[in-house]
Amino acid sequence: MFSLEGKVAIVTGASRGIGRAIALAFASQGADVALCARTESALDQVAAEVRELGREALVQVVDVRDAASAEAAIASTVETLGRLDILVNNAGITRDTLLMRMKDDDWEDVLATNLTGPFYFTRAAARIMLKQRGGRVLNISSVVGLMGNVGQANYAASKAGIIGVTKSLARELGPRGVTVNAIAPGFITTDMTSGLKDEHQSRLRDAIPLGAFGEPEDVAAAACFLASDAARYVTGQVIQVDGGMRL
Numbered sequence: 001m002f003s004l005e006g007k008v009a010i011v012t013g014a015s016r017g018i019g020r021a022i023a024l025a026f027a028s029q030g031a032d033v034a035l036c037a038r039t040e041s042a043l044d045q046v047a048a049e050v051r052e053l054g055r056e057a058l059v060q061v062v063d064v065r066d067a068a069s070a071e072a073a074i075a076s077t078v079e080t081l082g083r084l085d086i087l088v089n090n091a092g093i094t095r096d097t098l099l100m101r102m103k104d105d106d107w108e109d110v111l112a113t114n115l116t117g118p119f120y121f122t123r124a125a126a127r128i129m130l131k132q133r134g135g136r137v138l139n140i141s142s143v144v145g146l147m148g149n150v151g152q153a154n155y156a157a158s159k160a161g162i163i164g165v166t167k168s169l170a171r172e173l174g175p176r177g178v179t180v181n182a183i184a185p186g187f188i189t190t191d192m193t194s195g196l197k198d199e200h201q202s203r204l205r206d207a208i209p210l211g212a213f214g215e216p217e218d219v220a221a222a223a224c225f226l227a228s229d230a231a232r233y234v235t236g237q238v239i240q241v242d243g244g245m246r247l
């Protein structure tokens with residue numbers, strides 16, 4: 001039902017965690033995938049896993065904070081894989097600290113990676129999608145963008161910002177068949193969350209109705225739906241994948 005046969009996707013932050021899971025899920029649904037991040041060795045491993053699933057993989061060493069690199073990544077995806085149907089803006093970072101300790105760099109790095117990066121990639125991808133009158137843009141936000149969180153003013157700003165971008169572009173690109181949606185994961189087990197203290201983790205788990213943290217594959221399943229033809233009439237939405245953390 002969620003077949004991606006014959007489609008080409010580009011996934012940022014595909015070297016590990018949620019991005020890797022999305023790339024592999026897309027490949028298992030039949031898509032060829034361009035994989036973007038800064039660490040080539042990790043991307044090479046994911047590319048090998050994509051190829052084991054019988055699909056093509058393109059490794060692109062890209063810093064999403066750089067507009068020219070984003071343009072080049074989109075152009076070489078089309079050149080090498082032949083087309084572009086799906087963009088997943090997933091690359092993201094945290095620089096958590098309380099407001100009074102937050103440095104300018106903590107603010108700027110998070111906004112540049114989590115919000116400006118998706119802007120660069122979406123602008124470049126939309127040029128192609130508008131011309132072909134179809135495409136899918138998926139932005140990985142966070143429940144923190146909906147609820148806020150102590151020590152994450154920078155991260156919450158970026159993740160709330162991407163929801164505003166999602167809704168605006170759903171209106172702007174919808175008339176030409178391009179859907180734009182966001183996924184807001186709750187607590188997902190990845191490198192990003194592995195540093196949290198046990199005590200903090202158990203408090204968080206208590207606040208989740210399903211009583212457990214999510215896995216990257218849980219987010220990937222929602223991404224497959226939104227990227228597929230089954231979601232052709234869904235746009236401007238924020239799908240929470242959070243075990244009921246925010247109701």
Ligand code: NAP
Pocket residue numbers: 012013014015016017018019036037038039042062063064065090091092093113114140141142143184185186187188189190191192193
């Ligand atoms: P992760 O394991 O830390 O992976 C982050 C990915 O982003 C890596 O592939 C990383 O690769 C890439 N990346 C970071 N900065 C980049 C840059 N400047 N240019 C290109 N790539 C960059 O994190 P994750 O947990 O999978 O998170 C993925 C997304 O989900 C993020 O947007 C995050 O905010 C969001 N999210 C996560 C959770 C969670 O609980 N884990 C919850 C809600 C939302 P390199 O370091 O090699 O560049």
